Amino acid sequence: MKTDIPIPDTRNSKLETHSASAAWMNRGKRTLMNTYARQPMVLMRGQGVRLWDLDGKEYLDFLAGIAVCNLGHAHPAITEAVCRQVQDLVHVSNLYHTIPQIKLAERLVELSFADRVFFCNSGAEANEGAIKLCRRYSWQKFGPDRYKIICAANSFHGRTLATLSATGQEKFWQGFAPLLPGFVFVPFNDPAALEAAIDNQTCGVLLEPVQGEGGVKIPTADYFPEVRNLCDKHNLLLILDEIQVGLGRTGRLFAHEHFGITPDIMTLAKGLANGLPIGALLVTEEVAAGFVPGTHASTFGGGPVVTAAALTVLEILAQPDFLAEVKAKGEYFLNGLRQLQPRHRFIQEVRGLGLILGIEIDGDGVPLVDSCREKGALINCTQGNVLRFLPPLVVSREEIDRFLAILDDVLP
Numbered sequence: 001m002k003t004d005i006p007i008p009d010t011r012n013s014k015l016e017t018h019s020a021s022a023a024w025m026n027r028g029k030r031t032l033m034n035t036y037a038r039q040p041m042v043l044m045r046g047q048g049v050r051l052w053d054l055d056g057k058e059y060l061d062f063l064a065g066i067a068v069c070n071l072g073h074a075h076p077a078i079t080e081a082v083c084r085q086v087q088d089l090v091h092v093s094n095l096y097h098t099i100p101q102i103k104l105a106e107r108l109v110e111l112s113f114a115d116r117v118f119f120c121n122s123g124a125e126a127n128e129g130a131i132k133l134c135r136r137y138s139w140q141k142f143g144p145d146r147y148k149i150i151c152a153a154n155s156f157h158g159r160t161l162a163t164l165s166a167t168g169q170e171k172f173w174q175g176f177a178p179l180l181p182g183f184v185f186v187p188f189n190d191p192a193a194l195e196a197a198i199d200n201q202t203c204g205v206l207l208e209p210v211q212g213e214g215g216v217k218i219p220t221a222d223y224f225p226e227v228r229n230l231c232d233k234h235n236l237l238l239i240l241d242e243i244q245v246g247l248g249r250t251g252r253l254f255a256h257e258h259f260g261i262t263p264d265i266m267t268l269a270k271g272l273a274n275g276l277p278i279g280a281l282l283v284t285e286e287v288a289a290g291f292v293p294g295t296h297a298s299t300f301g302g303g304p305v306v307t308a309a310a311l312t313v314l315e316i317l318a319q320p321d322f323l324a325e326v327k328a329k330g331e332y333f334l335n336g337l338r339q340l341q342p343r344h345r346f347i348q349e350v351r352g353l354g355l356i357l358g359i360e361i362d363g364d365g366v367p368l369v370d371s372c373r374e375k376g377a378l379i380n381c382t383q384g385n386v387l388r389f390l391p392p393l394v395v396s397r398e399e400i401d402r403f404l405a406i407l408d409d410v411l412p
């Protein structure tokens with residue numbers, strides 16, 4: 001029989017719970033499927049940019065649940081919106097209208113290029129919907145022969161079979177063949193390669209404005225205008241996956257605003273409800289006609305609680321100066337990282353746009369993730385050698401300084 005291990009309240013005291021952490025981790029290892037390389041810690045509580053584990057140890061969270069808790073942990077306005085909504089209505093399905101969902105769609109339309117919105121529950125589900133919509137719109141308008149979507153090498157679009165097929169990283173494909181046909185890969189930030197890949201079966205282009213999982217790769221300023229022109233010239237839909245870098249992460253509400261273009265379809269998820277599961281498909285009126293009743297659906301999509309939370313997130317992001325502060329803090333952080341570079345020859349390149357930043361290092365990044373954690377900072381590593389920093393957008397300059405001091409300490 002399992003004995004229940006008490007979860008102590010770590011708010012006020014450092015409790016002697018080291019053995020409790022190990023016991024919980026062992027229980028997790030026995031029963032959860034083995035799909036994640038989890039860090040050896042049990043997280044209990046968060047406040048702003050700080051997290052505490054079961055042992056009462058405090059961490060600076062420079063990952064924000066992988067660009068999700070953009071307004072920090074336990075934001076009081078979001079907590080209040082969620083608690084209020086839970087008391088009224090949690091779920092009724094999309095067979096009925098609910099007011100938070102309609103208000104959120106209206107707000108997203110006001111703030112973006114889009115005319116219409118479809119809600120789902122995750123990033124992969126949003127991209128899955130975008131792929132379906134792109135094919136169906138093309139089928140309706142141009143007939144059955146166009147179905148190919150051009151994607152980028154090193155992209156990441158999710159783990160469902162279709163989004164995996166659209167993800168340009170072979171390491172994620174192993175053992176899942178046959179993948180869905182119709183995805184073509186070209187190097188990111190190379191418009192000539194993209195043009196060469198277009199043929200009379202192509203119906204769309206799917207790209208991240210900045211590649212996050214691909215190693216914080218920021219395209220040159222002329223790339224997206226050229227991609228937009230190619231899409232217009234060949235009647236292709238441009239789908240932008242803003243799941244990681246949308247919603248203020250780069251210092252603009254949507255990352256494509258940096259490049260002076262708009263997509264036909266944009267996918268959002270991660271930060272939209274600051275940690276509650278939500279995904280969204282934002283589209284123009286014309287493209288929205290590709291779906292009609294019965295062609296796409298989601299039982300939980302856009303439920304009252306997550307949409308109430310997301311409305312509050314958008315209210316905060318739309319406050320005057322919020323995004324200007326993200327931009328300024330991003331520049332401050334980038335400068336701080338650049339100042340570390342001459343002191344640590346190990347750093348090969350420093351990259352960043354707003355508050356998605358990374359340093360490419362000469363070697364394996366995983367031990368440095370561990371050293372940062374031991375010193376009280378949470379980060380992660382992509383592509384084996386890129387340390388990625390995604391702090392909540394509410395991070396302060398003082399917290400950035402504290403983090404830079406930890407990094408300075410752990411970098412060889």
Ligand SMILES: Cc1ncc(COP(=O)(O)O)c(C=O)c1O
Nearest residue numbers: 122123124156157158241243244
């Ligand atoms: C750019 C991008 N697209 C899609 C996804 C998949 O999102 P989810 O894990 O919510 O399915 C991710 C997740 O990291 C992402 O970064």
